[in-house]
Amino acid sequence: MMASWSEKMLQLLLRMNNFHLPGSSLETCLRFEVAGEHVGWVTPGVACILARFPNVFCARGGAVALAADLDSCEKRSEAVGAALQELREHGCLTCLRGWRSEKYAVMARYCDSPLMHMERAATSVFGVKRYGVHINGYSRDGDGNLSMWIARRSNTKQTYPGKLDNLAAGGLAAGCSIKHTLVKECQEEACIPESLAEKARPVGTISYTYEDEEGVFPECQFVFDLELPTNFRPQIGDGEVQAFYFYPINKVKELLVCEEFKPNCAMVVLDFLIRHSVIEPDSEPYYQEFVAGLHRPL
Amino acid sequence: MMASWSEKMLQLLLRMNNFHLPGSSLETCLRFEVAGEHVGWVTPGVACILARFPNVFCARGGAVALAADLDSCEKRSEAVGAALQELREHGCLTCLRGWRSEKYAVMARYCDSPLMHMERAATSVFGVKRYGVHINGYSRDGDGNLSMWIARRSNTKQTYPGKLDNLAAGGLAAGCSIKHTLVKECQEEACIPESLAEKARPVGTISYTYEDEEGVFPECQFVFDLELPTNFRPQIGDGEVQAFYFYPINKVKELLVCEEFKPNCAMVVLDFLIRHSVIEPDSEPYYQEFVAGLHRPL
Numbered sequence: 238m239m240a241s242w243s244e245k246m247l248q249l250l251l252r253m254n255n256f257h258l259p260g261s262s263l264e265t266c267l268r269f270e271v272a273g274e275h276v277g278w279v280t281p282g283v284a285c286i287l288a289r290f291p292n293v294f295c296a297r298g299g300a301v302a303l304a305a306d307l308d309s310c311e312k313r314s315e316a317v318g319a320a321l322q323e324l325r326e327h328g329c330l331t332c333l334r335g336w337r338s339e340k341y342a343v344m345a346r347y348c349d350s351p352l353m354h355m356e357r358a359a360t361s362v363f364g365v366k367r368y369g370v371h372i373n374g375y376s377r378d379g380d381g382n383l384s385m386w387i388a389r390r391s392n393t394k395q396t397y398p399g400k401l402d403n404l405a406a407g408g409l410a411a412g413c414s415i416k417h418t419l420v421k422e423c424q425e426e427a428c429i430p431e432s433l434a435e436k437a438r439p440v441g442t443i444s445y446t447y448e449d450e451e452g453v454f455p456e457c458q459f460v461f462d463l464e465l466p467t468n469f470r471p472q473i474g475d476g477e478v479q480a481f482y483f484y485p486i487n488k489v490k491e492l493l494v495c496e497e498f499k500p501n502c503a504m505v506v507l508d509f510l511i512r513h514s515v516i517e518p519d520s521e522p523y524y525q526e527f528v529a530g531l532h533r534p535l
Numbered sequence: 536m537m538a539s540w541s542e543k544m545l546q547l548l549l550r551m552n553n554f555h556l557p558g559s560s561l562e563t564c565l566r567f568e569v570a571g572e573h574v575g576w577v578t579p580g581v582a583c584i585l586a587r588f589p590n591v592f593c594a595r596g597g598a599v600a601l602a603a604d605l606d607s608c609e610k611r612s613e614a615v616g617a618a619l620q621e622l623r624e625h626g627c628l629t630c631l632r633g634w635r636s637e638k639y640a641v642m643a644r645y646c647d648s649p650l651m652h653m654e655r656a657a658t659s660v661f662g663v664k665r666y667g668v669h670i671n672g673y674s675r676d677g678d679g680n681l682s683m684w685i686a687r688r689s690n691t692k693q694t695y696p697g698k699l700d701n702l703a704a705g706g707l708a709a710g711c712s713i714k715h716t717l718v719k720e721c722q723e724e725a726c727i728p729e730s731l732a733e734k735a736r737p738v739g740t741i742s743y744t745y746e747d748e749e750g751v752f753p754e755c756q757f758v759f760d761l762e763l764p765t766n767f768r769p770q771i772g773d774g775e776v777q778a779f780y781f782y783p784i785n786k787v788k789e790l791l792v793c794e795e796f797k798p799n800c801a802m803v804v805l806d807f808l809i810r811h812s813v814i815e816p817d818s819e820p821y822y823q824e825f826v827a828g829l830h831r832p833l
Contacts, residue, residue, distance in 0.1 A: 346823070346824065347822070347823045348820035348821055348822075348823075348824070414817050415816050415817050416817050438811075438812040439809075439812050439814075439815050439816050440809070440810050440812065441809050441810060441826050442816075442822070442823050442826045444823070444826075444827065457823055459816050459822075511737075511738070511739050512738050512739060512810055513736075514736040514737050514738065516737075517737050518713045518737050518740075518757050519712050519713050519714050522646035523646055524645070524646075524740070524757075525644070525645045525646075525740050525742070525755055525832070526644065526646070528739050528740045528742075528830065529742065529830065529832045531830075532826065532827065532829075532830030534823070534827045
C-alpha cells in the first residue's frame with residue numbers, strides 16, 4: 238500500500254531525528270566537553286583518531302575533553318584547528334574534504350559565549366550543534382491564497398545538489414548576528430534588496446539531530462517568514478541556486494515528501510504549514526507528532 | 536540581584552517541565568501500560584494503592600498494567616472507573632476530590648484510538664497525557680500594534696482561582712473534536728458567537744510535563760489565534776471567568792512572569808510572542824531555550 242502524505246512526512250521527521258532512535262550511535266558516543274561544558278558527541282571511532290593528539294584531546298570517563306592547558310577560546314580554536322588540518326591532509330575523515338574555511342562558534346547553548354571556534358566541515362565529527370537561518374518567502378493573492386517561493390540548489394553544491402530549498406538560508410558563522418546573516422543570504426542567493434529582506438519576521442526555531450556516515454548533526458534553524466509583494470521575483474545571485482519557483486502552497490505541501498526537497502528545508506516549510514493553518518489538527522492525524530518532530534533539541 | 540524577565544520566563548518553563556529535571560519522580564516511576572502501550576507514569580506510592588485492586592491492576596517488570604481480561608475500551612473504562620470511585624470514597628488520593636464527571640480518552644498518541652476513558656481528575660494519578668485547546672484573542676490597531684484579551688479566572692475555580700488566563704481554553708473531553716471544543720469554550724466562557732470563534736486559526740501545539748503533590752501532568756495544548764475586531768468585547772459567560780482585560784502586548788509580556796498567570800497559559804502567550812515576532816532571536820538570549828521549553832513531549 239502506498240504511504241500517505243502524513244506517513245511520508247512522519248518518516249522524514251524520524252529520519253531527521255535518527256540520532257534519538259534506538260540503535261543509533263548515541264548509545265556508544267562519548268560526550269565532547271570543552272571547559273567542563275557538554276558541547277557535542279564523538280563516536281568511538283572518532284575518539285580513536287583524536288587520541289593521536291594527546292596534547293589536544295584527552296578521553297576520560299565517557300567523554301573526550303580538551304587538554305587542561307587550552308584555557309582560552311583562542312588557544313582551543315588554534316590547537317583543534319591544527320589537529321584538524323593534519324587529519325584533513327591525511328584524508329582520515331571524509332567530511333573534512335568539504336573544508337570551507339568558515340568558522341562556527343562552539344557553545345553549550347546559543348546564549349553562551351563561544352568556548353572555541355571550529356571549521357564548519359568538522360562540526361559533525363564532534364557532534365557540535367550548528368545554527369542557521371532559513372527564510373520562507375511567500376505571497377498572498379487577493380483572496381488570501383498562499384503561494385511560496387522555492388529555490389532549486391545548484392548542481393555543483395557540495396551538499397544536496399539539485400534539491401529544493403527555501404527562498405534563502407545559510408549557516409550562522411561565528412560572530413555574525415542572525416539578522417545580518419539573513420540579510421546577507423537574501424542578497425547573495427536571491428538578490429533580495431536589504432530594504433525588503435529586513436521585513437522578514439522571526440517566527441521561532443526548528444531543532445533536530447540526525448547522523449550519517451559523516452557524523453552527528455545536531456542543528457537548530459532560526460526560522461523567518463518574509464511576505465513578498467506579488468510582483469516580486471527573486472533573481473539568481475551567487476550561483477548557489479539554479480532556479481526559483483513560485484508554487485501554490487498545496488503544491489509545495491505535496492513536494493515536501495517527494496524526496497526532491499533538502500530534508501531540513503522541508504521541515505522549515507512544514508513548520509510554516511502548521512503556523513499558517515494549512516494543516517489543521519482535526520484533519521491531520523500526526524499533527525502533534527509533526528510539532529514534536531520539529532522540536533527535538535539534544 | 537533581581538532576575539530579568541528572560542530568566543524568570545526560563546524558570547517558569549523549567550518548573551512546567553520539572554518532571555524532566557534530575558531528582559524528579561521520573562527516576563522511580565513505573566510505566567502505566569494499557570494493551571501493551573505505554574500511556575502514562577505511576578509513582579511507587581500510587582502503585583501501592585492500586586495493588587489493592589488485583590483484578591484491575593497488575594504490576595510487572597517496572598510497569599503497572601491492566602488485567603489481561605480487560606480486553607476492550609468499555610471493560611477497561613468500567614473496571615478502572617469503579618476502582619477510582621472506591622478510592623475517592625475512601626479519600627485516598629487528594630486529586631480525586633476534584634472529581635468532575637468528565638471523561639478523558641487514554642491513548643499513546645493523539646492519533647490513536649482510545650484504549651480506555653478515564654475521569655479527568657484521575658489522569659494525574661496515572662500520569663496520562665491530557666489534551667486541551669487554548670485561544671489567543673488579539674486585535675491589531677491601525678498601526679499594526681498588537682493587543683491581547685486576557686481573562687481572570689473566577690475565584691471559585693477549582694484550579695488556579697483568580698489567576699490570569701487566555702481568552703478561552705478547555706480540556707478535550709473524550710469524543711469531542713478540537714474545533715468543537717474551541718467553539719464551545721469560546722461561547723461558554725467569553726460569549727463569543729460561533730461565527731466569530733470559527734475564524735480562530737490553528738497554529739501549533741505546546742507540550743510540557745510537570746509534577747506536584749497531586750501527580751504527574753503531561754499535557755499538550757492545541758493553540759489557536761483568534762484575531763478579533765477592535766470593537767469586539769468578550770462578555771462573562773458561564774462564570775469561569777470574572778473579568779476580561781484588553782492589554783497592549785508588551786504589558787501582557789510583563790505580566791507573564793509576575794506569578795499572576797496560570798503557568799500553562801503564560802506558555803501559550805509566550806508561543807504567541809515568538810510566532811508574532813514580539814520576541815526576536817538577536818535580542819532575547821533564551822530564544823531557543825524558550826522554544827525548546829514549549830515543546831517537550833514525554
